[in-house]
Amino acid sequence: MTLPDIATCAEPAPLRQRGQHEVFCGLTSIIWLHRKVQDAFFLVVGSRTCAHLLQSAAGVMIFSEPRFATAIMEERDLAGMADMHDELDGVVARLLERRPDIRMLVLVGSCPSEVIKFDLTRAATRLNARHAPRHRVIAYSGSGIETTFTQGEDNFLAALVADKATSRPAGAAAKLVVAGCLADVVEDQFARLFSELGLTGVVFLPGRDAINGLCVGPETRFILAQPYLGATAAALEARGARRIDAIFPLGAEGTSAWLRAICAAFRVDPARFDAVVAQPKRRAAAAMAHYRPWLQARRVFFFPDSQMEPSLARFLSREMGVALLEVGSPYLHREHVAGELALLPAGVTISEGQDVDRQIDRCRAANPDLIVCGLGLANPFEAEGRVSKWSIEFSFTPIQGFEQAGDLAELFARPLMRHAILTGGADRREAAR
Amino acid sequence: MKLSMWTYEGPPHVGAMRIAASMQGVHYVLHAPQGDTYADLLFTMIERRPSRPPVTYTTFQARDLAGSTADVFKNACREAVARFKPDALLVGASCTAELLQDDPGGLARTLDVPVPVVPLELPSYQKKENWGAAETFYRLVRAFVGRSPRPENIPANSCNILGPTSLGFRCRDDVTEIVRLLTDEGLDVRVVAPLGATPADLARLPEAAFNIVLYPEIADVTARWLKTAHGMPFVSTIPIGVGATEQFLAEVRALAGLPVREGLRRDRLTWYSRSIDSNYLTNKRVFIFGDATHAIAAARIASEELGFRVCGLGTYMREFARDVRDAAAKYGVEALISDDHLEVEAAIVAARPELVLGTQMERHIAKRLRVPCAVISAPTHVQDFPARYSPQMGFEGANVIFDSWVHPLMMGLEEHLLQMFRDDFEFNDGAAASHLHPQAPKPAAAPVETAPAGVIATWTLEAERELQKVPFFVRGKARRNTELFAQGKGIHPITVETLYDAKAHFAR
Secondary structure (H helix, E strand, O other): OOOOOHHHOOOOOOEEEOOOOOOOEHHHHHHHHHHHOOOEEEEEEEOHHHHHHHHHHHOOOOOOOOOEEEEEOOHHHHOOOOOHHHHHHHHHHHHHHHOOOOOEEEEEEOHHHHHOOOOHHHHHHHHHHHHOOOOEEEEEEOOOOOOEOOHHHHHHHHHHHHHHHHHOOOOOOOOEEEEOOOOHHHHHHHHHHHHHOOOOOEEEEOOOOOOOOOOOOOOOEEEEOOOOOHHHHHHHHHOOOEEOOOOOOEHHHHHHHHHHHHHHHOOOOHHHHHHHHHHHHHHHHHHHHOOHHHHOOOEEEEOOOOOOHHHHHHHHHHHOOOEEEEEEEOOOOOOOOHHHHHHOOOOOEEEEEOOHHHHHHHHHHHOOOEEEEOHHHHHHHHHOOOOEEEHHHHHOOOOEOHHHHHHHHHHHHHHHHHHHHHHOOOOHHHHHO | OEEEOOOOOOOHHHHHHHHHHHOOOEEEEEEOEOOHHHHHHHHHHHOOOOOOOOEEEOOEOHHHHOOOHHHHHHHHHHHHHHHHOOOEEEEEEOHHHHHHOOOHHHHHHOOOOOOOEEEOOOOOOOOOHHHHHHHHHHHHHHHHOOOOOOOOOOOOOEEEEEOOOOOOOOHHHHHHHHHHHHHHOOOEEEEEEOOOOOHHHHHOHHHOOEEEEOOHHHHHHHHHHHHHHHOOOEEOOOOEOHHHHHHHHHHHHHHOOOOOOOOOOOOOHHHHHHOHHHHHHOOOEEEEEEOHHHHHHHHHHHHHHOOOEEEEEEEOOHHHHHHHHHHHHHOOOOOEEOOOHHHHHHHHHHHOOOEEEEOHHHHHHHHHHOOOEEEOOOOOOHHHOOOOOOOOEHHHHHHHHHHHHHOOOOOHHHHHHHHHOOEOOOOEOOOOOOOOOOOOOOOOOOOOOOOOOOOOOOEOHHHHHHHOOOOHHHHHHHHHHHHHHHHHHOOOOEOHHHHHHHHHHHOO
16 A cells, blocks of 8 residues: 655645534543553642543542542632642642652643643742652643643643653663553554564653653654644654654554654664564454444544544545545644545545534534544434444554554444444344354 | 542532533523533433533633633524523533633623523632532522412412432432322422423422422522522421431421321331341441431431441531531531541541441542442442432332442351451452452552551550451451550550450440
């Protein structure tokens, strides 16, 4: 499969929407970041709404030791009766006394803290003076006014990169930084592939603990494993690292192109590359083939959620034979997703931003076979007799890489199979196999 | 600024949303930043509602702050009215919008939309979810119940039910259970509100003889206003538990002018609790925490109907602190009034219960302390919006309560055998109750036993070993009692003798 030359592709003109957004704010990224980075604690500085959001999302699990909390701002803070920085110091002291095992404390900004211009970066610097090196303190913003869903992770990683620059003695700079939170199993698979390809000095960002060595310099190359990392890329580039451009590692084609771009950057012998990926590629093709009958020619509509939509749509259309109706994304980073957009079929509607009621109107009019949307819309669509795939699962499932290509296809096929089973459709027995 | 691991209530606008989502024909325009739409998931996921809640959010972003967020709000109102054509429009602000001071109420008055607009003033940094719901319900009732006098000749047996809401703890089935009970008693239930009601239904509230408040947290304010403005009496005994249900029915019959009826016990809890299998439940120490209504009801059931000993009682709702204090006095415990999860945790550690009856948040504490736990009150999560019929109120509610509170406790036989033989490779101290975990996971580390303030407790090695022979569910209590005893007598260090002296001293 040859990829078109991205440089010659016409810039698509997306549909720009302004209006009601039915999306998560960046605070939601804490739900997976607290599990990936096990020695970090995320302290949101915000209102009761922020606390409520977090526990509504994560509180279904029962935590002996929560790894996130909220410092809830009260009237006295807003009225200026209490010094916010003193108050925060008190909260942090109480927290660290209770949880001395916290290695990195992450202060997370919210809408209320941003609106009143409470400077958390400054607070982090001050708290570091008191608590480092035992507890490192960093800050980033996950506010809804500035970030959508996965952009919270982007800001967190950017803050990590900036912090590494100041906090550690410079060691040997990493040769390759793979940026973007990946499931542990996916990270391990990529690490094995890199070593088979003869690549050394690879660092994953984020790692499994926050206090690990990440040293970035002019000789560092980095590649994005996730499409929502504009700020992280800028932070790495500010340290002198250079980006390897590629489409994202979703599906066999995406993974292959992503690895090939890395190999090209590090001048790995193409024959060696072909030898290393041959078997995983075959496995991916075999796994995906199971689900192709379910997805072939089905019409799919994407609501904006995580910025992964262009990559997911590319995977579905090119590897699963899906017909795309609309691909909505909360934000399009022109440079980072250029390759993905170039691979989408001509004429597909790309939309950026949202006006949710109008988008629902468009979706109903298009009458798709499968709607990829958030949890606020999914059950209401199901109740109308439509089939939906809730998009948050793409952030909570191992989907990158060759070995997960089949799992990724299955995520899309599953609601269609379930629909067939429960409605006693003709393909019911096939679905239940 | 307050450190909150978990919050017992959401912000007040979530309460307002619950009222809007409970009702028909009410739409809520909420001035809020992008991201606050997470609240939709409470309805569509946790409660599995098949439609979007009737809320339009302005979802402003940082770039809007430079321009006129007031215009964004006004457009949202116009579009919502045009699209959804509600009978009434609620308007208000979330915590972030409150900082912008756009005054949604004032703006909506200048809109000239063809529906009644009810502005909400919900101070986000002072008040919380239940208050927001109560205030919203009150404002809506005030807006739609006229000042005109009540009609003549209202049948004495007609009543309204006030308080059940969307996302309320088991409201769906409580309403079914209580309406059925009342109908069987010969009552005529007119309006149930806010759950399922329209603004027109609210207008009909004064046409019933009296009101029944099932959830004071939501409807107490409204019922009091209806009493003041329209002379409507109201019943506020909460029919949770067998005794409370019978008392409730007696009060309702008295108000409806119906003769006193000797209650036929229509529940199974009474016999289940009486049957000898329940003998081992006697004086099991139980810590109770939740909203005031459910906590007070649970304490009564626990002590009078199940024979537990209430060793702690509290609520996160300051508005009802007095009621909980009065109840706690009955059981000889001091009420805990706090919305600080860490304080609740400390109180549970100190009380050493064998069972915690609380909210979703107490499940976190109970897991850490390895104490059995059942949920009796909001805040809850998806598993407490079950498919099966599971009221808390009325006689069937009592049956549900018996099953769900006894379930987490170790069964009698297992408890006996554990006291006899401690080192079994499968059934031992570290293993969870076998009816709960077929593949018992490795238990969490037991919490650090801290001596009460001022107690210098040193145990000899033998005494420490002997203490380990006490079954785990009462070991904490035994340790504490022994240390208190030793301190009182000036004994130092604690020996095996001291342990047994204390045991005899505290025996009841």
